Amino acid sequence: MDCRNRKQFLARLLLALAVAGGVLVLGSTEAMAKAKYVFLFIGDGMGLPQSNAAEMYKASLAGFDKPGIVKLNFNEFPAQGMTTTYSIDSLITDSAAAGTAMASGVKTTNAGVGVDGRNKPVKTIAEMARDAGYKVGIVSSVSLDHATPAAFYAHQPTRKNMYEISMELSKSGFDYFAGGGLVDPEGKKSKMQGEKVNAIEAARKAGYAVVNDVAGFKALKPGQKAMFINPRLQDSQAMAYAMDNAHGDVTLADLTAKGIELLDNKKGFFMMVEGGKIDWACHANDALASIKDTLAFEDAVAKAIAFYKKHPKDTLIIVTGDHETGGLTLGFAGTKYESHFSRLNGQKVSYVAFDEKFEALKKTNPRFEQAMAMVEQDFGLKATGDAKDPMVLKDYEMASLKDAFARTLAGDYEKSKNDQEYLLYGGYNPFSVTVTHILNQKAGLAWTSYSHTGVPVLTTAIGAGSEKFNGFYDNTDLFLKMTENMGLKSKIIYLSQAN
Ligand SMILES: [Zn+2]
Known part of the structure; x- marks a missing residue:
């Protein structure tokens, strides 16, 4: 081995030792972090x-x-x-x-x-x-x-x-x-x-x-x-x-x-x-x-x-x-730059629990006012009251709720193939999904999909x-x-x- 080769050999040896050492160090830290x-x-x-x-x-x-x-x-x-x-x-x-x-x-x-x-x-x-x-x-x-x-x-x-x-x-x-x-x-x-x-x-x-x-x-x-x-x-x-x-x-x-x-x-x-x-x-x-x-x-x-x-x-x-x-999404066209999360607290039960109550009511051939009383109790949304009270329904909200009520009573909405109806209700109980949409929007929250x-x-x-x-x-x-x-x-x- 001449001088140059010896130098190369030493350099390679040092490199190999360094790599092996690195692996050992890495190995031990990995073991520590297991x-x-x-x-x-x-x-x-x-x-x-x-x-x-x-x-x-x-x-x-x-x-x-x-x-x-x-x-x-x-x-x-x-x-x-x-x-x-x-x-x-x-x-x-x-x-x-x-x-x-x-x-x-x-x-x-x-x-x-x-x-x-x-x-x-x-x-x-x-x-x-x-x-x-x-x-x-x-x-x-x-x-x-x-x-x-x-x-x-x-x-x-x-x-x-x-x-x-x-x-x-x-x-x-x-x-x-x-x-x-x-x-x-x-x-x-x-x-x-x-x-x-x-x-x-x-x-x-x-x-x-x-x-x-x-x-x-x-x-x-x-x-x-x-x-x-x-x-x-x-x-x-x-x-x-x-x-x-x-x-x-x-x-x-x-x-x-x-x-x-x-x-x-x-x-x-x-x-x-x-x-x-x-x-x-x-x-x-x-x-x-x-x-x-x-x-x-x-x-x-x-x-x-x-x-x-x-x-x-x-x-x-x-x-x-x-x-x-x-x-x-955390915003809604109707509330612009505002959010009102406390308005969600009007809601006392999930949509499923509400559906169950609504199903029981449905059997009695109810009027809209009876369903609306349930909405007021379980979601805090009101049919009448001070127009400045945000929980009082606006005319267009009331109209959509009445449509949804009629649609729910008609039944068989789960399998509806109607595109417009799907966008509105997603195959869920039309009445309760409309109620949660209205309440969520009042809080400044909106949905784009089911x-x-x-x-x-x-x-x-x-x-x-x-x-x-x-x-x-x-x-x-x-x-x-x-x-x-x-x-x-x-x-x-x-x-x-x-x-
Ligand atoms: Zn998932």
């Missing part, structure tokens, strides 16, 4: 307008006399990112494709659950966590076989295969399922041939303690796999809207706290918690029901924050939305490796960032290759 306890909170339909509306509403409750917001606890997290949500076949995703993107890192077609765009099953982060020895919990305020929770344990070409999905639930081996019920436990809507096992029975046989009473829920103890179905269900096997809950009803925060109690162990856990009815309220254009469910979602996040404070080095909390719903929209959502994070969640990225990146932080394989894994 997230052992991971919470993924998904506000279904919770875009920026939904969370910001809740913050403006909180400010109005706090009696702010100047414009301002009271931040939601998760919007104060140090890491903040914007997340794109489009699916393979649409700029506007559905919950199944969005859930699959977050759970498995692949873009898929709308309605696809735990499969890629060609219906090939992909492993979910929850399944990867289970196989790595983490305990796993899945919590939702809607039915447990609904698209978002299903995307973490099931693999079906379509979210409509609810029986097949609920049968996969019991095979998942996850430790904790809690929330609403199952939509098709007997497989009545399933095209599967042969005798069908009841999905709840299947869960029992798989070793789950299936509980659906409050005392049983409170008595659940670590060491047993548990499936809790809230005894208080409202629509489509979902838990009631937070604003319709009675004292003593089990809340999303209760489900989260119990999850922590059951899943906490030395090897760690992964828990997905969905606020599912933020979305449902927005589909129906009911702002206050959406805001109150967002606040219930915030209460659930508070339980995770309390846990994080005890284990700050090992805990990672991520809060995101799967898409925006309803095209909610479906989802394509605007990006806000993702926030705190804890181990949370800095990765800063910036602008896609919903599939959430899977990559989470798996990386948990020390799992950070790549798409097809289930056929998984074993």
Whole structure:
């Protein structure tokens, strides 16, 4: 080796040592940042307008006399990112494709659950966590076989295969399922041939303690796999809207706290918690029901924050939305530069609870005045009074309400193919959707859709490796960032290759 070669050799050796050293240093910091306890909170339909509306509403409750917001606890997290949500076949995703993107890192077609765009099953982060020895919990305020929770344990070409999905639930081996019920436990809507096992029975046989009473829920103890179905269900096997809950009803925060109690162990856990009815309220254009469910979602996040404070080095909390719903915006042509969130407080019940009351009234062949009395009681909107009182209906508002009343009495509006009628009522009870539109507009809020929209959502994070969640990225990146932080394989894994 001559002098020049020796110099080159030394230089190369130093470079190699530096690289190896760098890798070692990187490796050790990554090990330090490993997230052992991971919470993924998904506000279904919770875009920026939904969370910001809740913050403006909180400010109005706090009696702010100047414009301002009271931040939601998760919007104060140090890491903040914007997340794109489009699916393979649409700029506007559905919950199944969005859930699959977050759970498995692949873009898929709308309605696809735990499969890629060609219906090939992909492993979910929850399944990867289970196989790595983490305990796993899945919590939702809607039915447990609904698209978002299903995307973490099931693999079906379509979210409509609810029986097949609920049968996969019991095979998942996850430790904790809690929330609403199952939509098709007997497989009545399933095209599967042969005798069908009841999905709840299947869960029992798989070793789950299936509980659906409050005392049983409170008595659940670590060491047993548990499936809790809230005894208080409202629509489509979902838990009631937070604003319709009675004292003593089990809340999303209760489900989260119990999850922590059951899943906490030395090897760690992964828990997905969905606020599912933020979305449902927005589909129906009911702002206050959406805001109150967002606040219930915030209460659930508070339980995770309390846990994080005890284990700050090992805990990672991520809060995101799967898409925006309803095209909610914080402004309305009729109120120009004004907002009046306190006017929402005229509303006492969700549109669903109001629909139920209206259905009972409908059977008595009511006059408009009787329905209007219900509106005054449940929404604070008045037919007559001081013209300066903003809650007194203007002539054009009264006219639209009378049209909607007549349309509701005529019935069969759910399946109406009339375009104009769809724009007005979206297939919902025409009377109640008109009432929420009027009330929301008086508060300075407006809607552009009864479906989802394509605007990006806000993702926030705190804890181990949370800095990765800063910036602008896609919903599939959430899977990559989470798996990386948990020390799992950070790549798409097809289930056929998984074993
Ligand atoms: Zn959704």
